[in-house]
Amino acid sequence: MTRQVSVWGGGFWLSRKLREAALDAARELDELGYSRLWTSGGFGDGVPSVYGEVLAATPRLAVASGIVSIWHADPTETARVVNQLEQNHPDRFLLGVGTSHAPVVDAKEGHTYTKPYSHMVEYLDALDAAEIPVPAERRVLAALGPRMLALSAERAAGAHPYFVPADHTAFAREVLGAGPLLAPEVAVVLEPDEVTARGIAREYMRGYLALPNYSNNLRRLGYTDEDLADGGSDRLMDVLIPWGDLERVVAGIEEHYQAGADEVAIQVLTADQSTFPARQYRELAAALIA
Template sequence: MTRRVSVWGGAFWIGRRSREAALAAARGLDELGYDRVWTSGGFADGFPPFYDDYLAATSRLGFASGIVSIWHTAPEETAAAVADLERKYPGRFLLGLGTSHAPVVDARENTSYTRPYSRMVEYLDSLDATAAPVPAERRVLAALGPRMLKLSADRAAGAHPYFTPAEHTALARQTLGDGPLLAPEVAVVLDTDETTARGIAREYMRSYLSLPNYSNNLRRLGYTDEDVAGGGSDRLMDALIPWGDLETVVAGIEKHYAAGADEVAIQVLTADPFTFPIEAYRTLATALLG
């Protein structure tokens, strides 16, 4: 599979920042040659409404949901929305589905985070039974553990792991086998000041380490309770988040390709998590896109 270089950005959720700024950033990434933009839809009710805006504003850039929560969106709604995007922009939208997280799901009225794997299987069955089913090759699953990774290979085009070091990418490739898409998110900090870089990285890590899916996955990889406590140890940070100068950051990204990733969704971290660091992406493009 051809190596792809993509972007992951929470700021692309229109409504957190101005629509005009978001569309301008997307056009900038399109011009730079990135393959795709991933943006989260995991905490919203219903299928995100803004992918049409992005696809209309760009010429070739793909978009992916990273992720649409199966607890928050009905299969019929998802299938209809994806079919509409495919009709208008063939081959440019990729559906990312995920089980979200217990603290998020349990906070909803009349919803309980039980049997998430079985719930995903049921959701895929329902998706396949709709009037306009989403083909397996046009969907991926957010996957960390071996069962969900295997399901990603069996029932989807592949997997989109989030908040994982390169050793997880290697294990994920072994589980998926050759062929299925493996597109991990990789957060980076382009800053050579250690205090600043670690401060930005730790703020990002803190919220994710509070979610059991992520912290338990890291424990499976051999990280300790001390590593995942208090915003994360420096050892864990250095494994998860390449930081420093361009050469160091690119080397960290390349570890995931070497471990078996077909696509890396790069998330540039800054002091403002909902900004569009287009100049940083321009710098990375010179090194990664030629």
């Protein structure tokens, strides 16, 4: 599979107030040669129109949902929206679905986080049974553990792991085998000052380390409770979030390709996440995209 370099983005892309700026950013990403934009958001009542708007605003850039929660997005409505995007923009939208996290799901009225693997199987069955099904090759799973990774190979185009070091990418490739797509998200901090870079990275890590799916995945890889405490140890940060000058950050991203990734979805972290870090994505494109 041809190596791809993509972008992962959150709130900047979903804000209606910033939509014109986001579409301008999408056009530049397309011109720079990035393959795909991964951005979060659900379907049904919470459909983020950014998916279709980015596709309409760019001639080549693909878009993926990273990640639609199977607890909160009705599969029938999901299939309908995916089909509409496919009709309007053939082969450019990829549906990413995931089981989310117990604290997030349990906090929402009407949902209880039980048997996530079984619920994912049922959700995929429902996508297959929809009036216009979502084909396996147009969907990926947010997978971390071996069972969900295996399901990604069996019932989807592949896997989109989030918040993982390169040793997880190697593990995921081993489970998936040679064929399926492996597209990990990799957060980076392009900042040579160590104090500043670690401060930005630790603020980002703190929230994710509080979510059991991520913390348990890191424990499975051999990281300890000490590594996970207080926003994460420097040891964990150094393998999880490439930081520093361009050469060092690019080397950290390259580790995921060397470990078996087909596509890396790069999330540039800055002190101000409300603005798009265009300079950093330009520098990364020049270094990573042939």
